[in-house]
Amino acid sequence: MAQRSKFKDPGLFAILIIIIYSAFVFGWWPVDIYVAGISLVAWLMFFGLFIWFILTVAYVVWIERIEKD
Numbered sequence: 233m234a235q236r237s238k239f240k241d242p243g244l245f246a247i248l249i250i251i252i253y254s255a256f257v258f259g260w261w262p263v264d265i266y267v268a269g270i271s272l273v274a275w276l277m278f279f280g281l282f283i284w285f286i287l288t289v290a291y292v293v294w295i296e297r298i299e300k301d
Contacts, residue, residue: 242294246287253280 238244257276265272 242291246291249287
């Protein structure tokens with residue numbers, strides 16, 4: 233098995249996306265904006281669930297391709 237660079241690891245990309253999105257949500261937290269009677273932060277966290285699901289599927293597919301090669 234060939235040694236791969238840690239910078240090409242799918243987990244690193246996933247963690248970076250999670251950190252960036254989390255920083256955006258927590259940075260927005262003190263702002264009191266409401267959409268349809270619900271805080272914008274709650275909306276961001278709700279849509280974050282879909283981002284995590286897509287990120288998980290992409291991670292699994294990426295890892296499977298790496299292991300197949």
